[in-house]
Structures are given as C-alpha cells and as structure tokens.
Amino acid sequence: MKSSAQVVVIGGGVVGASVLYHLTELGWTDVVLVERTELTAGSTWHAAGGMHTLNGDPNVAKLQQYTVGLYREIEQRSGQNCSIHMSGGLTLAGDRERMDWLRMAQARGRYLGMDMEIISAAEAKRMFPLLEEQYFIGALFDPAEGHVDPTGVTRAYAGCARQAGAEIYQHTWVSDLRQRPDGTWDVITDAGEIHAEHIVNAGGLWAREVGRMIGLELPVLAMEHMYLITEDMAEVAEHNAATGHELPMAMDFDGELYIRQEGGGMLLGTYEQACVPWSPRETPWTFDQQLLAPDLDRIAPSLEIAFKHYPALADAGIKKVINGPFTFAPDGNPLVGPVPGVRNCWMACAVMAGFSRGGGVGLTLARWMVDGDPGEDIWAMDVARFGNWASLAYTNAKVRESYSRRFRITFPNEELPAGRALHTTPVYDRLTARNAVWGASFGLEHPLWFQRPGEEPREDVTFRRSNAFPVVADECMMVRERVGLTECSNFAKYRVTGAGSADWLQGLFTNRLPRAGRINLTAALDPNGHIVGEFSVARVGTDDFFLFGSQIAEAHHSRWFLGHLADDVRFDVLGLSLVGLSLAGPGARDVLQSVTDASLATENYPFMTFRRIDVGMIPAYVGRMTYTGDLGYEIWVAPEYQRALFDLLWQAGQPHGIGLFGFRALMSLRMEKAFGTWAREYRPIYTPVQARMHRSLKLDHDFIGHAAVDAELARGPARTLGYFDITPDPAEPADVAGDEPIWHGGAVVSVRLRAGRARGARRDVRGGDHRPAPSGEVAPRAGARPGGPSHARLMGRP
Numbered sequence: 001m002k003s004s005a006q007v008v009v010i011g012g013g014v015v016g017a018s019v020l021y022h023l024t025e026l027g028w029t030d031v032v033l034v035e036r037t038e039l040t041a042g043s044t045w046h047a048a049g050g051m052h053t054l055n056g057d058p059n060v061a062k063l064q065q066y067t068v069g070l071y072r073e074i075e076q077r078s079g080q081n082c083s084i085h086m087s088g089g090l091t092l093a094g095d096r097e098r099m100d101w102l103r104m105a106q107a108r109g110r111y112l113g114m115d116m117e118i119i120s121a122a123e124a125k126r127m128f129p130l131l132e133e134q135y136f137i138g139a140l141f142d143p144a145e146g147h148v149d150p151t152g153v154t155r156a157y158a159g160c161a162r163q164a165g166a167e168i169y170q171h172t173w174v175s176d177l178r179q180r181p182d183g184t185w186d187v188i189t190d191a192g193e194i195h196a197e198h199i200v201n202a203g204g205l206w207a208r209e210v211g212r213m214i215g216l217e218l219p220v221l222a223m224e225h226m227y228l229i230t231e232d233m234a235e236v237a238e239h240n241a242a243t244g245h246e247l248p249m250a251m252d253f254d255g256e257l258y259i260r261q262e263g264g265g266m267l268l269g270t271y272e273q274a275c276v277p278w279s280p281r282e283t284p285w286t287f288d289q290q291l292l293a294p295d296l297d298r299i300a301p302s303l304e305i306a307f308k309h310y311p312a313l314a315d316a317g318i319k320k321v322i323n324g325p326f327t328f329a330p331d332g333n334p335l336v337g338p339v340p341g342v343r344n345c346w347m348a349c350a351v352m353a354g355f356s357r358g359g360g361v362g363l364t365l366a367r368w369m370v371d372g373d374p375g376e377d378i379w380a381m382d383v384a385r386f387g388n389w390a391s392l393a394y395t396n397a398k399v400r401e402s403y404s405r406r407f408r409i410t411f412p413n414e415e416l417p418a419g420r421a422l423h424t425t426p427v428y429d430r431l432t433a434r435n436a437v438w439g440a441s442f443g444l445e446h447p448l449w450f451q452r453p454g455e456e457p458r459e460d461v462t463f464r465r466s467n468a469f470p471v472v473a474d475e476c477m478m479v480r481e482r483v484g485l486t487e488c489s490n491f492a493k494y495r496v497t498g499a500g501s502a503d504w505l506q507g508l509f510t511n512r513l514p515r516a517g518r519i520n521l522t523a524a525l526d527p528n529g530h531i532v533g534e535f536s537v538a539r540v541g542t543d544d545f546f547l548f549g550s551q552i553a554e555a556h557h558s559r560w561f562l563g564h565l566a567d568d569v570r571f572d573v574l575g576l577s578l579v580g581l582s583l584a585g586p587g588a589r590d591v592l593q594s595v596t597d598a599s600l601a602t603e604n605y606p607f608m609t610f611r612r613i614d615v616g617m618i619p620a621y622v623g624r625m626t627y628t629g630d631l632g633y634e635i636w637v638a639p640e641y642q643r644a645l646f647d648l649l650w651q652a653g654q655p656h657g658i659g660l661f662g663f664r665a666l667m668s669l670r671m672e673k674a675f676g677t678w679a680r681e682y683r684p685i686y687t688p689v690q691a692r693m694h695r696s697l698k699l700d701h702d703f704i705g706h707a708a709v710d711a712e713l714a715r716g717p718a719r720t721l722g723y724f725d726i727t728p729d730p731a732e733p734a735d736v737a738g739d740e741p742i743w744h745g746g747a748v749v750s751v752r753l754r755a756g757r758a759r760g761a762r763r764d765v766r767g768g769d770h771r772p773a774p775s776g777e778v779a780p781r782a783g784a785r786p787g788g789p790s791h792a793r794l795m796g797r798p
C-alpha cells in the first residue's frame with residue numbers, strides 16, 4: 001500500500017469508483033480508493049440498476065444524461081461488461097397534474113437536447129402491453145432510459161481508473177482520519193496509514209460514520225427499499241418475440257412504482273408510504289453484502305395497484321424479493337463538494353440513484369477538486385445547502401418525507417411539511433396571528449403571503465395560478481400605494497471586522513467598498529469569472545462591515561469567505577443573532593420618522609445610507625434600501641427587540657394604511673425592477689457580464705476574477721440576461737415557474753430562470769423618492785397588472 005497519495009477516496013461503491021475514474025480523467029493519477037471489503041459491498045451490489053435522465057431539476061437532469069451516456073465508453077475502455085440495456089422508458093400519468101408535470105419535464109429537457117416525447121395512453125399500451133390503458137391518460141417516452149449491471153459498472157469505472165494509474169485497496173478499512181496543521185490528512189486504515197492531500201467521503205451506507213471521524217454530523221439516512229422479480233411470464237416472451245426487443249421500463253406515478261423486464265420476467269419496485277429508515281443512528285461496520293428481511297405487507301398497497309394496472313403480474317409467481325438499504329439526504333439530492341470549514345475534505349455521498357447520477361457526481365466533484373469549479377450549476381447537490389440545523393432527527397423526518405414522495409409531484413408553489421417549524425424568529429407568533437402562510441428556507445420559517453382575515457391560511461398547490469395570486473397582487477398594490485411591512489430576517493448576515501477587513505473584502509468584491517455609513521451592491525467571483533455570490537455591503541467603520549446575502553447560500557458563501565480568510569480579519573456568520581423588519585412603499589419614511597429622532601429627510605439620510613439609530617427605544621441598524629425597489633428601510637435588531645419593533649411599526653403605520661406583505665410579493669416586486677437574486681438569475685455558471693451586473697463591476701481595483709472579466713468584456717459575452725413579459729392564456733392562466741425553455745425561430749434558444757411566481761400590480765411612480773438609481777427605489781417597468789402578462793428573466797443569446 002502506498003504511504004502517500006494526492007487523494008484518498010473512501011468507499012468502493014459506484015460513486016467512489018466514479019470519483020476515482022473522473023479524477024484520473026482530469027489528470028490526477030496519484031489517487032487511491034480504499035474499500036473496507038469488496039467493491040460494491042454497500043448498497044451498490046443489490047441495486048436494480050435502473051437509469052433515467054428525467055428529473056424536475058434540469059441541472060440534475062443534465063448530469064443524469066451525462067451518466068447514462070458514459071456507460072458504453074467505460075465498458076469499451078475497461079473491457080468490463082456493464083450489461084447495458086437501453087430499453088427506453090415510459091413515465092405514466094393518470095391525471096391532469098401528472099400530465100402537466102410530464103410536459104414541464106419534457107419542456108425543460110428540450111434545452112438540454114433531450115429527445116423525450118409525450119404520447120397517448122393508447123401508444124403507451126402499444127409499447128408496454130402489460131398495462132391497463134383505462135388507468136392512464138398519457139405518458140412521456142424517453143429513449144435514453146434503461147438498466148445496467150451495478151457490479152459491472154462499478155468495476156468498469158475502477159478498471160479505467162486503474163489503467164490510468166489509480167490504485168484500489170480492498171479489504172482495507174479506514175478507521176480514523178486526522179488532519180495535520182497544513183490541512184493534509186493522515187488516513188488511518190487497518191493495513192497502515194496513507195498521508196493524503198485530499199480525502200473524499202464516498203462511504204455510502206457508512207458516509208455518516210466516516211463524517212463522524214472528523215466531527216461532522218452529515219444529514220444522511222439510509223432507508224429500506226424493496227423490489228421483487230417475477231418468474232418468467234408468457235406475456236413478456238410474447239412481446240419479445242413479436243417486437244424483437246425487451247419491454248421498456250415504466251414509472252407509474254399512481255402506483256408509486258417502477259417496473260421493467262428482468263430476464264424473462266418483470267422487476268417491480270416501489271417507494272412505499274409506510275417507509276422504514278434503516279440504522280437510523282449508526283450503521284454497523286459488521287454489515288457486509290447483506291440483505292434485509294422482506295416485508296411484503298408493507299408494500300401491499302402498491303402491489304394492489306400494480307396488479308390492477310398490470311393484471312398479468314397478479315398471476316406471475318414471485319421468484320425473488322430484494323430488500324436493501326440505500327442513503328438519502330433530506331431533499332433526496334446528493335451531498336457533493338468541499339465541506340464548509342474543513343480543508344481538503346470532499347463529499348460524494350447520499351447518492352440515492354447511483355446509476356442515474358453517479359457519473360455526474362464523479363465528474364463534478366473531480367472538476368471541483370482539480371479545477372476549483374464544478375463546471376456546472378450543481379447548487380441542488382452542494383453539501384453546503386444544509387446548515388447545522390439539519391440534525392439527525394430533522395434528517396430522519398425529511399428523508400422519510402422525501403422517500404415517500406419519490407413519485408409525488410412537488411408543485412412549484414408547494415412547501416413540504418416535514419421537519420417544520422424548526423427555526424422561527426420572535427415575530428413568528430405575531431405573523432401567524434395575522435394569517436401568515438409560511439414557507440421554509442435554509443431551515444427558517446418565513447412568511448410567503450398573508451391570507452385574508454377569516455380565511456384559512458393555506459395555499460392550493462398547482463402548476464397554475466393558486467388562490468394566493470389575487471392576495472399577493474393586493475400585497476404588491478399596498479406596497480406600491482401605501483406602505484408595507486415584512487420580515488427580512490431570511491437574508492444571510494455576516495459581520496467582517498479586523499484591521500485587514502477593508503483590504504480583504506476589496507480583493508474579493510467586484511465593486512468598490514462603500515464609505516462608512518453607506519451601502520452598495522457587489523458580486524464575488526471565482527478565478528474563472530463565475531459568480532460566487534452577490535451581496536449588499538454596509539460599512540459601519542473603517543474596518544467594520546455588515547454583509548447581506550442570500551440565506552439559502554449561507555453555508556455556501558461562508559465556505560467561500562472562510563476559504564479565503566486573511567489572518568487579520570474576523571468573519572462572523574450572524575444567523576438569527578440579527579433579525580430584521582422592512583418597511584417599503586411611499587409611506588415608509590413617514591412611518592419610520594414618527595418613531596425615531598434621527599432625521600430621515602433625503603439630505604440627511606439619502607438612499608443607500610446605513611446607520612446605527614434608535615427606533616423608539618430600540619437600538620437598530622437601519623439601511624435605506626429595499627429589495628422591492630421602493631422607498632423603504634431595512635431595520636436590523638437583536639432578536640430580543642424584534643417583537644417590540646414590530647408592535648411599534650405596526651402601530652405607527654396605522655394612519656398610513658400599513659399592511660403586511662410576504663416573500664411572494666417581494667419576489668414579484670423585485671422582479672419588476674430587474675433585481676437579480678442568487679440561484680435564480682445569479683448562478684455559478686454565469687458571469688457578472690452575462691448577468692448584467694455592470695453597476696457592481698468596477699475594474700479600477702484588483703479582485704478575484706478580474707482577468708476573466710477583462711477577457712470576457714474584450715470578446716463579448718456568449719449570452720446575456722434578458723427580461724420578458726409573458727402573457728398567459730387568459731382562460732387558464734399559468735405563470736412560468738422556472739427553467740422553461742425559450743423558443744425562437746422554431747428552436748429552443750435558452751432557458752427561463754426561476755423567479756417570483758405571483759406578479760404584483762404596478763403603477764408609474766413619479767416624483768417623491770422614486771428615481772432611477774443603481775438599485776433600489778426605481779420605478780417599475782410598464783406592463784404587469786393582476787391578470788396581465790407576467791415578468792420573467794431569461795438567460796439567452798444576446
């Protein structure tokens with residue numbers, strides 16, 4: 001065994017093998033994989049090997065597409081048979097909502113060049129004669145689906161990696177991980193120690209235990225999962241003889257099951273509602289290529305539907321029942337990337353669909369390690385999308401929800417209930433009493449909108465306009481015409497202090513730093529010029545700054561800042577130690593002025609001012625800016641003052657017709673001013689030039705990514721952010737929800753990015769405080785009215 005290596009990959013399942021292969025592909029060949037027993041010994045060996053590209057998130061779909069396309073190549077190069085069956089796949093819909101979902105998935109797939117086709121139930125029956133047509137109204141056919149041999153694929157990855165110089169040590173258990181002061185690792189195994197620059201946790205069923213070796217509690221949980229294989233069936237033989245090919249795979253939303261041909265019989269798996277976590281606290285190291293006891297009673301409801309939808313199955317004998325464990329993260333997506341706050345430590349775990357996603361996970365992680373950039377928008381898989389709040393119990397609740405909803409639609413406006421309410425701010429009860437409809441983001445509850453008095457605070461989930469639409473439109477009008485109050489605690493807040501803070505931030509940010517008492521907007525870039533984040537920077541002293549950013553990216557951004565930290569700088573994540581309320585609308589100044597002695601007149605408190613003042617008796621930092629773009633203020637206080645602040649502003653606002661507004665109205669209002677936001681317009685695959693962040697770009701100082709910006713400005717951007725009005729069908733209005741393709745001249749040219757769903761009313765605002773400005777307090781664009789066209793931002797060719 002080597003005593004040192006550039007990378008040690010821990011775990012020889014399909015994911016670890018894929019990471020190893022991709023590292024060698026990118027030129028890192030001093031890499032080893034350590035496997036405690038034999039390759040595939042975790043959840044890989046007993047997988048059903050099904051693979052598909054279809055995914056509601058186009059970024060994940062793209063990586064699945066890459067994975068499926070890789071198998072022929074690794075088979076040829078390694079000489080290892082992967083038993084690739086490209087049978088094609090049907091996703092069957094039994095009702096209108098599921099057809100809507102299929103249309104959405106097909107549309108999103110188009111800009112990835114995915115060749116999927118919506119077909120009738122009758123056509124589905126022709127392709128898959130086992131089904132009863134009456135239970136379906138249509139289907140999506142994807143030719144790029146099929147199944148592989150899990151062991152063959154894992155060995156093929158390993159074989160290719162070995163050919164390139166990688167080494168694999170089987171029957172070698174990593175028992176401990178110790179980091180040296182220089183950030184390198186001592187990997188302690190039962191066969192000796194390896195000194196490694198980087199470690200990768202691809203421990204699958206034991207990823208949590210590997211994490212604990214370095215004090216991490218990863219949000220990962222294994223679930224039991226069952227599938228059964230029937231005896232050979234005459235119907236299958238007939239189809240094979242008549243068509244010369246095997247039956248396609250089928251995913252059946254209603255039955256929550258998947259079904260495919262296996263030899264001369266059928267393989268049937270289900271994501272049952274009565275799902276069961278496996279080893280909820282600790283995975284035993286003694287578990288080794290074992291299966292769990294089958295429990296057919298647990299999947300009986302799904303089997304009942306299966307026998308109804310595919311009657312031939314009811315008469316087929318069961319040859320084998322497989323029950324095995326595999327891992328999930330709370331939202332069902334993998335955990336990939338560098339662990340925040342731990343140098344040279346990488347994750348590739350919680351991959352619940354290793355044969356659809358394993359290749360993409362390996363590719364992006366290897367690029368991230370080798371190039372410093374995953375090369376794709378992998379936000380949905382970033383290990384940093386969870387914070388410390390994702391405890392063992394939270395993970396358990398969310399994973400059970402995620403497993404049981406595997407075949408359920410999550411609507412664009414849907415908020416899932418498990419693991420809530422976990423994080424709340426002090427005004428939670430006050431807002432609940434005023435009929436708030438709550439959403440959760442990064443674990444924190446935040447008000448989405450406020451239902452009318454006397455009506456139930458609940459939103460219909462739909463692809464179309466929900467019952468929230470007219471109420472949110474009213475909230476927008478209220479902000480436009482009077483004054484609105486909302487909670488803004490769901491920003492990420494950071495404080496940067498220390499003698500070197502100004503120099504440090506200036507080297508990270510594209511904009512010049514503001515003067516003391518002022519705020520400005522800025523971007524941070526990676527060396528390739530891609531957007532890492534976008535922040536409001538408020539300066540309260542020479543070397544004292546508050547940063548405000550996107551809350552969902554709090555761990556992601558902290559990782560970036562801490563990864564670049566200078567010795568003479570202190571960087572603190574403020575979390576809920578600083579909470580906020582925001583006033584917005586033409587009456588905002590009058591309301592706030594009535595409760596503070598500080599003069600808020602424009603000459604004393606101009607737009608983009610940030611100061612410490614007293615609001616009533618409450619010590620607060622007050623920034624004159626709003627994300628709605630209206631005259632307004634963000635008022636930041638310690639949590640113990642938030643209730644008093646709310647009561648004070650609410651009371652003071654009564655003569656001005658104050659009302660509450662939520663996140664939906666905020667997203668709509670900001671969209672009208674073309675204010676971008678993280679994970680929507682601003683994504684790590686775009687540059688500030690493409691995203692039109694020119695006002696935040698000042699090229700007179702050095703910052704990370706400067707050279708890349710210069711080069712792009714010289715050659716011109718390959719694509720730019722655009723802004724469109726979309727007129728929905730008046731008979732059945734549905735607003736764009738995100739990632740829809742844009743057609744031009746009969747071809748898909750681009751994709752519409754996620755955005756606020758409900759659109760606000762608008763009016764032309766003249767005079768007063770409203771004037772064109774770099775950001776904030778701007779007149780909205782002409783166009784949108786309730787029931788009229790909706791706004792969308794698009795990233796397209798210029």
Ligand SMILES: Cc1cc2nc3c(=O)[nH]c(=O)nc-3n(C[C@H](O)[C@H](O)[C@H](O)COP(=O)(O)OP(=O)(O)OC[C@H]3O[C@@H](n4cnc5c(N)ncnc54)[C@H](O)[C@@H]3O)c2cc1C
Nearest residue numbers: 011013015036042043044048049050174204205353354355
């Ligand atoms: C019944 C069933 C059916 C499935 N069907 C499908 C399907 O059709 N399609 C699909 O895409 N997915 C399917 N899956 C899921 C699939 O099995 C997983 O996504 C995949 O196996 C995950 O691979 P992995 O490499 O992350 O983890 P694992 O396969 O668990 O591999 C982890 C490896 O790490 C090793 N290891 C852990 N800790 C250490 C240590 N400290 N030292 C050394 N080695 C260590 C383990 O021994 C193990 O071999 C199914 C799962 C089940 C249970």
